Amino acid sequence: MAIKIMLDAGHFGKYNRSPVLSEYYESEVMWEFSVLLGERLRAFGFEVSYTRGKQEVDMAVYQRGLAAKGCDVFLSLHSNASDAHEVDRVEVYRSVGAPHAERLGKAIGDAVAACMGVPHGAVKAREGSERGVDYYGVLRGARDASVPYAFIVEHSFHTNPRAAAWLYGKKNLSTLASAEAKAIAEYFGSAIRGDINRDGSVDAVDYMMLKREILE
Secondary structure, rough: OOOOEEEEEOOOOOEEEEOOOOEEHHHHHHHHHHHHHHHHHHHHOOOOEEOOOOOOOOOOOHHHHHHOOOOOEEEEEEEEEOOOOOOOOEEEEEEEOHHHHHHHHHHHHHHHHHHHHEOOOOOOEEEEOOOOOOOOHHHHHHOOOOOOOOEEEEEEEEEOHHHHHHOOHHHHHHHHHHHHHHHHHOOOOOOOOOOOOOOOOOOOOHHHHHHHHHHH
């Protein structure tokens, strides 16, 4: 069965303008990137959907995650911001309830970091005020939708002059989309019998995905 991926360009309209590159809006660049990434993922045989049909349309963050119901992977695509303009690194957040997603999250983060030439550390999980509940609304929604792999991917910082200029380059975005899609395809490339999500092991996540496919 095809792996289903939901892509979420993090913002709409003209949102999060870079203070160091006036032409850069996170909302516009990440929308363009989501389209490129979707094309690359489809070329690998993934089934790709988007949380919104148009860049100008807004959608509540929790609803974006919830829209991924029936999908195997949810990716919310962003560039980050910091008051310290020298900060330049990739950050990946997974749901607090999905430690099994650690390996895929790191594969994505490492691929982005290598492509952009910036550091990437461990995949993070951030709790809100309630223990065991995700801080980020998109991850709460995706978790409530029973998405096995849900991430926020921060493609470095648009407050950094180098990173903003790099992400604003169309050829760079295309290269980045290819690298990110390849990392995901390689992760799901195992052929172990019963390994539905192709992560190299047969476990409860495979059972959940198979059960959902049979019932739908």
